[in-house]
Each structure stands twice: as structure tokens, then as C-alpha cells.
Amino acid sequence: xxxxxxxxxVFAPEHAMGNMKVKQPLPSNEISYLDPFVLLHHAxxxxxxxxxxRHAGVDPHPHRGFAPVTFVFEGxxxxxxxxxxxxxxxxxxxxxxxxxxxxxxxxxPAVSGTQEIIQMWVNSPAKNKMDQPAYFPLTSEETPKYVxxxxxxxxxxxxxxxxxxxxxxxxxxxxxxxxxxxxxxGKITISLPENHNAFLYILEGKAKVADQEINQHYMTVFSxxxxxxxxxxxxxxxxxxxxxxxxxxxxxxxxPFVMNDEIQITQAYRDYRMGRMGVLIE
Numbered sequence: 226x227x228x229x230x231x232x233x234x235v236f237a238p239e240h241a242m243g244n245m246k247v248k249q250p251l252p253s254n255e256i257s258y259l260d261p262f263v264l265l266h267h268a269x270x271x272x273x274x275x276x277x278x279r280h281a282g283v284d285p286h287p288h289r290g291f292a293p294v295t296f297v298f299e300g301x302x303x304x305x306x307x308x309x310x311x312x313x314x315x316x317x318x319x320x321x322x323x324x325x326x327x328x329x330x331x332x333x334p335a336v337s338g339t340q341e342i343i344q345m346w347v348n349s350p351a352k353n354k355m356d357q358p359a360y361f362p363l364t365s366e367e368t369p370k371y372v373x374x375x376x377x378x379x380x381x382x383x384x385x386x387x388x389x390x391x392x393x394x395x396x397x398x399x400x401x402x403x404x405x406x407x408x409x410x411g412k413i414t415i416s417l418p419e420n421h422n423a424f425l426y427i428l429e430g431k432a433k434v435a436d437q438e439i440n441q442h443y444m445t446v447f448s449x450x451x452x453x454x455x456x457x458x459x460x461x462x463x464x465x466x467x468x469x470x471x472x473x474x475x476x477x478x479x480x481p482f483v484m485n486d487e488i489q490i491t492q493a494y495r496d497y498r499m500g501r502m503g504v505l506i507e
Contacts, residue, residue, distance in 0.1 A: 226416065229423070229451035231435045235444045237267060237426075243283070245270060250426065250444035252478075259422050259446060260471040261398055263291060263346035263483055267428060267442070272300070274337045283332045285505040287497045288324035290354040291483040292347040292397070295320040296383070296404055298428060298463055301335030302342065307503025310360035317365025317404065319383045321394045323349065325356035327493065327502030341428065343465050345402075350472050351485050353397045361394050369393065371403075377411025378458065380404075385468070387415055399470040407432075407458040415466065416453050423447045423454070423468035430462025 235255045237248035248267040251259060285307075295302055301315040306322070307329040314320055315335065322330065334340045349356075363383060371380040371390040384392040385401030392402065401417065407430070417423050425434065425445045432439050434456055439445050447454060477484055482493040496502060 226414070226453040227451035228435070229417070229447040229449075229454050231437060232446045232448040234437070234439060235446065237265075237442045237444060242266070245283075248442055256446060258476065259424060260473065261348040261400070261469045262422070262424070262467065263348050263476070263478055264344075265426060265444065266344045267426070268344070269299075269339070269341040272334045272337045272340055285329050285331045285507065287327060287329045287481050287502050288322075289327040289482045289484070289493045289502070290324060290489075291349050292321060292323045294322070294345045294347055294402075295332065296343045296345070296465060298341045298343065298404065300338060300340030300342075302340075303333045303335045304330060304360070304362065305505065305507060306330035306358070306360065307505040308358050308360070312360065312362035314362050314364055317368065317381060319363045319368070319394065319404075321361040321363065321384070323353070323356065323359045323397060325349070325353070325358040327496060328358040329502050329505040331505065331507060343426070343428070345467065346483065347396075347400060347469070348472055348476055348483055349397050351474055354484060354489075363394060367393065373411060373413040375411055377408040378413040379406045380413075380415070380466075381406070398472055401466075401468045403466045405462070405464040405466055407462045407464070409458060409460050411458045412456070414453055414455050417468045418470070419449060419452045421468035421470055422449065423466070425454070425456070425464055425466050427462060427464045430458065430460040430464070432462055432464065433457040433459055
């Protein structure tokens with residue numbers, strides 16, 4: 226195997242998103258799009274015990290043309306959408322939704338205390354942007370695992386295949402994704418298709434990648450010059466690894482929609498206002 230080098234390391238500056246604050250390395254001044262990955266939001270919030278959970282989190286809002294994916298690293302998330310889907314996942318679980326032609330959903334905390342999540346926006350190919358929406362909840366217990374030889378690194382494989390372990394979430398284009406839970410001193414080599422764009426985002430801890438120390442709240446973007454990555458962990462670390470085959474299509478991302486041109490964006494807003502994405506009453 227040939228080990229990949231690093232293309233760039235991107236810091237995740239903090240942004241306000243309604244009443245929440247999120248860290249966002251993608252898109253940013255340093256990287257606008259990593260095909261097929263559109264956006265990464267890392268949110269860590271404290272949910273007060275005296276707060277009504279149904280009023281917390283993210284209110285109902287629409288999506289079309291991509292997959293909003295929520296990886297739960299701490300706490301829990303309740304999902305409800307206008308297509309009749311609902312589900313709850315807790316620490317180590319994932320909610321993957323192909324928004325398709327349009328859906329309205331809300332994401333509320335399932336429990337009080339610390340909630341830490343990453344939401345990824347994964348682009349859908351043009352041929353799938355107007356599919357019927359689909360929702361896939363995956364609990365930690367249901368998520369296939371890969372454990373490193375030194376027993377110090379655990380990969381929770383959500384989609385695709387990593388080191389021979391296959392994730393269970395179906396994707397519209399080839400996507401590998403895993404939540405990483407590592408102990409200080411752990412080491413792992415992960416095989417990746419050379420044509421995939423790939424990144425590692427560290428929520429907490431520190432890692433050594435290609436002889437470079439990477440701190441928390443940084444996104445490491447790998448060059449497409451090898452079929453594996455080597456990671457050594459310098460602290461107890463939690464991270465997200467994703468790789469994807471580039472779709473190679475123009476995108477326009479505006480508001481809650483990711484389409485291929487401005488006309489489709491205008492149509493998405495029109496369809497939402499006319500109720501064609503359904504109605505969500507919580």
C-alpha cells in the first residue's frame with residue numbers, strides 16, 4: 226500500500242447558526258467544496274435539564290438534492306420529517322437522510338446534558354436529486370466495528386467499506402464513513418480507494434498524520450496519491466473519517482438546497498413555499 230500525503234489542513238472557525246454555535250471547516254476560505262462533501266458542521270452544546278427538549282435543537286426546515294447526515298458523538302438526537310419518518314439515535318449512532326426531491330425535518334436533542342454532533346452534507350448525483358426521500362437511522366449497537374491490531378483504535382463503519390468491514394447505510398454514490406474512537410498511543414492504517422477524496426476531522430484530541438501533528442478542530446484533507454492513510458494518536462481522540470468518489474458535476478448550494486444550477490434552486494424554493502415538500506407538525 227502507498228500512504229497518502231496531506232494536501233491541506235483546515236481550521237474550523239466558529240459560526241452562529243440560529244441560537245447554536247458550530248465549527249465549520251467546510252466550506253471555508255481555504256476549501257469551498259471537496260466533491261462530494263459540501264458542508265461540515267461540528268456542534269457541541271449543553272442542554273439544560275429544565276429546558277423542554279421539544280423546543281431545543283433545530284426547528285423544522287427543508288432540504289433538497291443532497292444527504293444531510295448526523296453523526297452523534299455525545300447525547301442523542303430525535304428526528305422527525307414531513308414524509309412520516311421518525312427516529313432517535315444516541316452516542317455512536319448516525320442519522321442518514323437522502324433528501325431527494327424535498328423533505329422538511331427537525332432535529333431535537335433526545336436527552337439533556339452534553340450533545341455533540343457532526344452534520345455532513347453529502348451531494349447527491351444529478352440523477353438522484355429528485356428521488357423520493359429516504360431516512361436511515363443507525364444505532365451504535367447496529368454499527369459494524371473494526372478494531373486496530375493494538376486494540377486502541379475503534380472504527381464505527383457507517384457506510385462503504387473500510388479495512389474489510391462494510392457499513393450498512395446505502396449511499397447514492399460510493400461513500401466511506403467512520404466515527405473514530407482512539408486511545409492515546411493507538412495506531413492504525415486505513416485502506417482507501419485512490420480516486421476518493423478523503424478527509425479526517427478531529428473533534429477532540431490530537432493525531433499524527435504523515436509526520437504532521439493535527440490538533441482538535443482541524444480538518445485534514447488528503448492528497449489523491451495513495452491507497453491508504455496512517456494515523457497515530459497522541460491523545461485520547463474522537464474523529465470523523467470520510468472518503469467519497471467525486472461526482473464531477475457542477476453544484477449550486479444556496480440556503481438548505483444543493484442543486485446543479487440556479488434555476489433548480491429557484492424551483493426548490495418555489496416548491497417549498499407551495500407545500501410540495503410536505504408539512505411537518507411537531
